Amino acid sequence: MSPETITVDYLIIGAGATGMAFADALLSESGDTMAVVDRNHAPGGHWTVSYPFVRLHGPSNVYGVHSRPMPSDSIGASLASRHEVLDYYDRIMRDVLLASGRVTYLPMHDVADVHPGRPAIAQARSLVNGVTTEIIVRKRVVDASYVNVTVPAMNRPSYGIEDGVPVVPVNQLVELGGAPERFTIVGAGKTGLDACLWLLDHGVDPDRVRWIAPRDAWLVNRSHDGAEPQFRELTKLHGHDSVDAAIGVLEELGLVLRRDVAVTPSAFRCATVSSTELGQLRQIENVVRLGRVRRMDSAGVHLEGGSITTPPGTVYIDCSADGLTQKSPRPVFEDGSIALQPLLPCLVAPSAAVIAKLECLDLDDTARNRLAPPAENPRTARDLLSFYGTRMERLHRWSGSPALFEWLLGSRLSAGLFDLHEMAHPDNRATAAALAAHLGNVLNRDSVAV
Ligand SMILES: Cc1cc2nc3c(=O)[nH]c(=O)nc-3n(C[C@H](O)[C@H](O)[C@H](O)COP(=O)(O)OP(=O)(O)OC[C@H]3O[C@@H](n4cnc5c(N)ncnc54)[C@H](O)[C@@H]3O)c2cc1C
Incomplete structure (x- = not known):
């Protein structure tokens, strides 16, 4: 079949949370046209393949897009379900992006080839009928796949499994049936937490659950309701070196x-829990802390730090994928391209919307990049300091740009910046900057000591 050609101002590769937040903010802040291309059949990225009982890991009011609230925004810290997230993105695609007449959406298409230049030329090949669409891009090619999320449905486990050992991906937990006698959850990330909570919610006795947790992680307290604004609470960190x-x-x-x-x-991966969930998780006492699984066979499970046997009737639930991998940071704005990356650790949606806003402001790329330094997602416990320090630093940095600050104050997505409105006062800006500098110093000093 012969290729088709379309011409747009922007090509956005990826219709996950990042691409959708960027497209939505660009649409409302400009008169530009765009093509949104994704390999999946529907918008939402990893949500289209995640386990059925997955929910957002953070409050809905810092997720989604700038122009429309998520349905559960009004219930404060309630976590949207996978269905809600997918329905939301479907509506944003149909009712906002496509309804504008300025967006071309190519689902089930792979962008394999981009020739940079002005214009850039990209080829998007249909994964269904093989037809290639040539996309001529007048302004920028936007990479919305940079965050590189992996969920268990995308990969096989990295450990060896002898034939016959009953290991199922977390997606199949809902299909097991037959009420297995025992469950062993493999993985202590947020997916592992979700699997444990799902079993307990369905009345499984905690004594029937064993949890292989290579590393314990700090968890953000979703029930935290401080008496003071967070930037002021955090001033208690001064004096701790x-x-x-x-x-x-x-x-x-x-x-x-x-x-x-x-x-x-020893770890921190942005996972959140409420105090109720924490109480439930503490009921599981059989926690195996022997490092990562290397192999499973009929004799048991062989881990970095030793082996354990398999009690009869055990089903293993694999929750071992790393949902927060990240490519190395690079400048967000480059000639003819944008690489969407978190500007706030773990908060991809507000970050992508801010980047779209910066694109539409009358700035050059040097100034844009100054306002958009990429942030790394955390891995270890010490990254807790940069998690909070980066937020303080961005509060200070972004409130110093009147146009961006004003836009953020009116955006639903700025809830992740907590005390943004307090930054209108110069003393508070100075406090945020001092805190960010203090946390940076503690991290530097500590790494020298190590
Ligand atoms: C289970 C889970 C829950 C989470 N909960 C939260 C939360 O509550 N709050 C939060 O802020 N973060 C959360 N995160 C973090 C995560 O970063 C975000 O949820 C977000 O969905 C990531 O979106 P993304 O668009 O960057 O990536 P993805 O969802 O991976 O989307 C990228 C898209 O790009 C497409 N693509 C890639 N390359 C190409 C190509 N060459 N051609 C065509 N298409 C391509 C892919 O098909 C995919 O659809 C969670 C992560 C996980 C795994």
Whole structure:
């Protein structure tokens, strides 16, 4: 079949949370045209393949797009279900993007080839009928696949599994039937937490659940309701000059929680829990802390730190994918291209919307990049300091740009910046900047000491 050609101002590769937030903000801030291309059949990225009982891991009011609230925004910290997220993105695509007449959506298409230049020329090939659409891009090619999310449905486990060992991906937990005698959850990330909570919610006795947790992680307390604005609460970190002491203060403030009071977590991956969920998780006492699984066979499970046997009737639930991998940071704005990356750790939607707003402001790319330094998603416990420090730094940086600040104040997505409105006062801006600098110093000093 012969190729088709379309001409647009922007090509957005990826219709996940990042691409959708960018497209929506660009649409409302400009008169430009765009093509949104995705390999999946529907918008929403990894949500289209995630396990059925997955919910947002953070409040809905910092997720989605700028122009429309998510249905559960009004219920405060309630977490939207997968159905809600997918329905939301479907409506944004149909009722906002396509309804504008300025967006061409190519689902089930793979962008394999982009020739940079002005204009850039890209080829999007249909994964269904093989027809290639040539896309001539007048302004920029936007990479909305940079965050690189992996969920268990996308990959096989990285450990070896002997034939016959009953290991199922978390997506199949709802299909098991037959009420297995015992469950072993493999993985202590947010997916592992979700699987444990799902079993307990369905009345499985905690004694029938064993949890292989290579590393304990700090958890953000979703039930935290501080008496003061967060930037002021965090001033209690001043005077604490080691990473451990600073984390101790975060825990005392109730901002972060640990699953087991006797274990100091070594990881932090932005997972959140409510106090109710934490109480449930603490009912599971059989936690295996022997590192990562290397192999499973008929004799049992072989981990980095030793082996355990398999009690009869056990089903293993694989929750081991790393949902927060990230490519190396690079400048967001480059000649003819934009690489969408988190500007706030773990908050991809507000970040993408801010980048779209910056694109529409009358700035050059040097100024845009100054307002859009990429942030790395956290991995270890010490990254808790940069998680909070980056937020403080961005509060200061973004409130220093009147046009961006005004837009943020009116955007539903700025809820993730907590005390943004407080930044109208110069003293508060100075406090945020001092906190960010203090946390940066603690991290530097501590790494020199190491
Ligand atoms: C289970 C889970 C829950 C989470 N909950 C939250 C939360 O509550 N709050 C939060 O802020 N973050 C959360 N995250 C973090 C995550 O970063 C975001 O949820 C977000 O959905 C990531 O979206 P994305 O668009 O960057 O990536 P993806 O969802 O991976 O989307 C990228 C898209 O790009 C497409 N694509 C890639 N390359 C090409 C190509 N060459 N051609 C065509 N298409 C291409 C893919 O098909 C895919 O649809 C969660 C992550 C997970 C795994």
